[in-house]
Amino acid sequence: MKLYSRDTQTQVKHMILTQYLDTWCGIIFNPKMRYLAKQRLSSGQRFDPHFVYVDCFSSIGRYAGDKHRSSDMVEGSPIIGIRALDRLVESTRKDEIPIRVNSILIEKDRKIYQGLLETLSIYEYANRVRETNDFACLRPGEIAVLNADATKLVEKLVGYTTSGFTWAFYLLDPYGAGIPYDFVCPIVRQEHHDVMINFIYEDLSRKAGMARSDKVGAQQRQQVENWTAVFGNEEWKNTEQEVRQAMHQATDSSDNEESKRVERALVDRYNHVLRRMDPTLAVKLVDLQFPEKERTMFYLFLTTHDPTGALSLNKTLYNAKLWEQEIRSVRRLSKEMEETGQMAFFSAQEHLAEPTAPPRPTNDVIASDILKRFSGKIATRREVYRELVNEEYFPEEIDKALGLLKKRNKAHFEGSLSHDKPPIQFSKS
Numbered sequence: 001m002k003l004y005s006r007d008t009q010t011q012v013k014h015m016i017l018t019q020y021l022d023t024w025c026g027i028i029f030n031p032k033m034r035y036l037a038k039q040r041l042s043s044g045q046r047f048d049p050h051f052v053y054v055d056c057f058s059s060i061g062r063y064a065g066d067k068h069r070s071s072d073m074v075e076g077s078p079i080i081g082i083r084a085l086d087r088l089v090e091s092t093r094k095d096e097i098p099i100r101v102n103s104i105l106i107e108k109d110r111k112i113y114q115g116l117l118e119t120l121s122i123y124e125y126a127n128r129v130r131e132t133n134d135f136a137c138l139r140p141g142e143i144a145v146l147n148a149d150a151t152k153l154v155e156k157l158v159g160y161t162t163s164g165f166t167w168a169f170y171l172l173d174p175y176g177a178g179i180p181y182d183f184v185c186p187i188v189r190q191e192h193h194d195v196m197i198n199f200i201y202e203d204l205s206r207k208a209g210m211a212r213s214d215k216v217g218a219q220q221r222q223q224v225e226n227w228t229a230v231f232g233n234e235e236w237k238n239t240e241q242e243v244r245q246a247m248h249q250a251t252d253s254s255d256n257e258e259s260k261r262v263e264r265a266l267v268d269r270y271n272h273v274l275r276r277m278d279p280t281l282a283v284k285l286v287d288l289q290f291p292e293k294e295r296t297m298f299y300l301f302l303t304t305h306d307p308t309g310a311l312s313l314n315k316t317l318y319n320a321k322l323w324e325q326e327i328r329s330v331r332r333l334s335k336e337m338e339e340t341g342q343m344a345f346f347s348a349q350e351h352l353a354e355p356t357a358p359p360r361p362t363n364d365v366i367a368s369d370i371l372k373r374f375s376g377k378i379a380t381r382r383e384v385y386r387e388l389v390n391e392e393y394f395p396e397e398i399d400k401a402l403g404l405l406k407k408r409n410k411a412h413f414e415g416s417l418s419h420d421k422p423p424i425q426f427s428k429s
């Protein structure tokens with residue numbers, strides 16, 4: 001089976017996935033949970049946490065290498081997911097906490113599916129693979145692999161990942177059109193379910209153009225309707241019109257500015273669609289660019305019910321923009337080198353400029369934001385995190401701001417902060 005090289009945006013996507021999975025495991029299996037686990041086990045009580053990685057659009061699981069970077073084989077999302085769960089199991093081994101992990105990999109295309117099985121053998125997982133959709137029969141560590149249409153399996157998947165003491169991480173990463181509302185909704189709204197969705201803006205922007213035209217054929221009309229299935233209704237088709245009308249009334253705007261606003265409006269609309277699926281859901285997103293153009297290729301939407309998880313994702317997504325800059329400049333430079341035959345690639349890397357990090361909000365800014373919201377109240381740190389879940393702050397930035405408020409006598413608490421204690425008494429702002 002022909003293997004492809006991994007492009008810039010896929011490299012960044014995989015970095016985000018790896019970091020998100022590690023953060024997810026770390027937040028759920030935190031020191032408090034470990035402590036509780038040990039207590040329960042030592043008193044003979046049952047403790048059976050179960051972690052499941054579900055890769056609904058798996059593909060083959062490996063790439064020939066990174067474009068313009070290395071020629072060695074690199075792993076795709078199925079292997080990234082399996083490894084993250086194996087790292088979690090490894091981290092609990094010394095405490096002798098038995099946790100169960102399983103992965104489910106789904107690929108519709110028969111040939112690619114065969115390639116995926118081959119990949120799992122290459123990475124030495126063959127003895128853990130079960131070609132089954134009877135998930136309940138999986139033994140700890142086993143990997144269910146299915147040659148199927150994932151969108152037809154939602155009930156079965158959610159039935160499995162909501163049973164027992166289970167946490168699930170779903171990756172929804174198709175090609176082309178987005179993923180139907182009816183498939184996404186039952187997954188994202190479950191407690192203990194984190195989801196990463198690839199929202200392919202490149203395709204949406206083309207279909208938005210077609211939606212306005214009378215000259216499209218039946219096949220293209222169907223492609224437009226696939227996006228209606230993603231948004232759950234037809235309203236998205238009016239977005240472009242609404243933005244253009246609003247802009248023409250306001251100023252003389254450039255085409256570029258106009259298409260940026262249309263992009264923003266379509267992405268906001270999808271953000272609202274997700275939030276409406278479950279008002280308690282935190283939704284984060286990041287745009288990833290085409291390798292050689294200043295244009296968005298896709299957005300990754302990340303959903304969680306955990307405020308600490310959501311704030312930690314801010315950091316992952318902030319880092320992702322730095323990785324993207326770096327990988328894109330390596331690509332640009334090494335391409336130039338290849339074309340001119342000037343210098344070996346590795347010396348080219350030495351000539352790279354440091355990526356420019358966007359500024360962060362200062363402790364002062366975050367502290368006054370917190371004080372404004374909690375003036376005169378008593379709250380735990382967990383409540384502060386929950387209140388700030390839709391902001392861009394990192395958890396450690398919030399902690400520093402709380403420390404600053406304490407130093408200024410605007411927040412009062414004893415000892416060091418954890419999620420549920422001590423309570424924080426805020427002064428009136």
Ligand SMILES: C[S@@+](CC[C@H](N)C(=O)[O-])C[C@H]1O[C@@H](n2cnc3c(N)ncnc32)[C@H](O)[C@@H]1O
Pocket residue numbers: 056057058059060061062075076077078106107108109112148149150151173174175
């Ligand atoms: C973008 S690729 C996935 C890449 C992979 N997540 C990675 O990062 O390595 C999408 C894959 O989904 C498969 N696919 C498309 N529709 C599907 C469906 N309804 N069910 C399962 N797989 C599907 C395609 O054949 C393709 O291999």
